[in-house]
Each structure stands twice: as C-alpha cells, then as structure tokens.
Amino acid sequence: QVQLVESGGGSVQPGGSLRLSCAASGSIYSINSMGWYRQAPGKERELVCTITSGDPVNYADSVKGRFTGSRDYAKNTLYLEMNSLKPEDTAVYYCNAVILTRRIGWPSDYWGQGTQVTVSS
Secondary structure (H helix, E strand, O other), X not given: OEEEEEEOOEEEOOOOOEEEEEEEEEOOOEEEEEEEEEEOOOOOOEEEEEXXXXXXXEEOOOOOOOEEEEEEOOOOEEEEEEOOOOHHHOEEEEXXXXXXXXXXXXXXXXXXXXXXXXXXX
16 A cells, blocks of 8 residues: 655766655555665665654764755655765665554554665776
8 A cells, every 4th residue: 555666776986976766655644754774785774864754854974964865745755865975875775664554543664675876986
C-alpha cells in the first residue's frame, strides 16, 4: 500500500553535485518523519539526515555544510541536495519514512529500494 521511490542518483566527479528525491505514495494518513540513510559496500547503513515535523533537519557530521535536506509536505516528497561531493560519499542512498496509514493505528517504518551515488575521478 505504501511505496517510497528514490531517484536522482548517478555518477559524478569529486566536487560535483546531485539532487536526490524520494516520493512516498499509497495509503498514507500522515508521515511522522522522513530521512536519508546510506550504505557503502561492506559498511553498516548510516544516517545522513532526518526531518521531523516541527524540528530542524538533523545531519550526520560528515555531511554538514555540504548536504541540504528538505521536505515538501504537500507532495509527500523528500529531497537531498548534495554539494561538494567526495569519494567517501559513494554509497546506496535509501529513503526512510515513518508512516501512519490510518487514523487509528500505529506508524510503520518504510524504506525505498535505494539509489546509487558514485563519486570518482
């Protein structure tokens, strides 16, 4: 019923930029929070940023000053503007959302399939 689809990944040179998008669709009553995570080969999935209603955007220290997360509440869409990309940013980036699908119930954690970001010269 709920689907998260990421887009915007690709291959760029160091110092380049990319903009990722995550569109949530399906049976959605409300989205409590959305965020970006990434996972490099052989490493654990790590937080990139999260956005919660009424809260400032929280960023991992490694991306502060370079990445900007934003959310379009009307479109149920999450964005990640990535600037000054470094090789260590190479990973699969996953969209996450905590979603309530009905007025009475419990929110569930949803994940997209991921989009590959590769930074190399």
